[in-house]
Amino acid sequence: MNQINRRNWLRLTGLAGSAAIVAPLKSNTISQYVGDINSPVNGSARLSSNENPFGPSQRVRDAIIKGFEEGCRYPFGKVRELMDVLAKKEGVEPNQIIVTGGSTEGLKATGLTYGVHGGEIISPDPTYLSLLSYAEQFGAYINRVPLNEKLEHDLDEMEKRVGNQTRLVFVCNPNNPTGTIIPKDKITDFCRSLSRRTLVFSDEAYGDFIVDKEYPSMIDLVKEGANVIVSRTFSKVYGLAGLRVGYLIARPDIAGRIRPNVMANTNMLAIYAALEALNDQDxxxxxxxKNEEGKAYIYNVLDELGLEYVKSHTNFIFFHTGRPIQDLISQMNGKGVNIGRPFPPLSDWCRISTGKMDDLHRFGEALKQVMA
Ligand SMILES: Cc1ncc(COP(=O)(O)O)c(C=O)c1O
Incomplete structure (x- = not known):
């Protein structure tokens, strides 16, 4: 039950008939939900923010405690150490790595750098908003390209829209909120060819969850010297969302342009955590x-309820409820389960994160009651 019905899709996106107008995402509409749903842990099953509740690992906790010894020191030297380790891991030079406070800071610094004097950013819609909303604050125009009927990036349309005004093309791969990936045989050619005309940003926050080991990262293009930036994070598979550490990988000249716009950088404890997390393969x-186990459980629940969903390459699943998501959020909150915020125009779809099995069972039971 993972194929999107075309008629439903057209109806959902408002593309039916000749009215090809999709309501743009508005960051202020979204923040009104984020406040509620991301409230401090309150005993609810928090399945709203694609976190990894198993982290930090014990080894990382021990490393953080050790890091306190250097809590009185500025982290410059230690950041350098993390840059060296990341450069080695990714096969680039240290001056091609920018360590940031979560990858969000890298997304925002890029949005500021390339959005500040106006100009256009092409993006899929819906997608992850940090870079886009921030660039918009500084005058950029976001040219939003609706996802196709499989809820994947519409590559042809994105390419078609690149013009003289385009400063950057944003791809989110895997995409949040849909969990889709750009097909393996298309991603590299698409990014390489667009990078000859403009800058391409590949947000790979969920790259670790892609099961196909042959699936490429756009870091390969950075290594070729292409006009490409990649972001990665320690928030997801490493379970360090609360510590705020992520990084960008880019050509030295591009990294040099963005680096002055990074403000928080990161902190000593987060660096200790990241260095240890990279070693903790277990x-x-x-x-x-655990993520695969969680996804299998959620798929089962959705199958049982006969709800359509998109096959996910991430730690969350996007499914079609057929009812307004705001209503579902309230009903599920009432049963102690936090689910993802609305993602207009897909306003009767729901994003649910994987997590601990107890929490997923609470989700399953609550959803069955609510949908009954
Ligand atoms: C696609 C995507 N990119 C980036 C981020 C930012 O994560 P962080 O700032 O924790 O690295 C998220 C967070 O959920 C995300 O979904």
Missing amino acids: FYRFSLD
């Missing part, structure tokens, strides 16, 4: 296994 594999 936890990394454990997290991936």
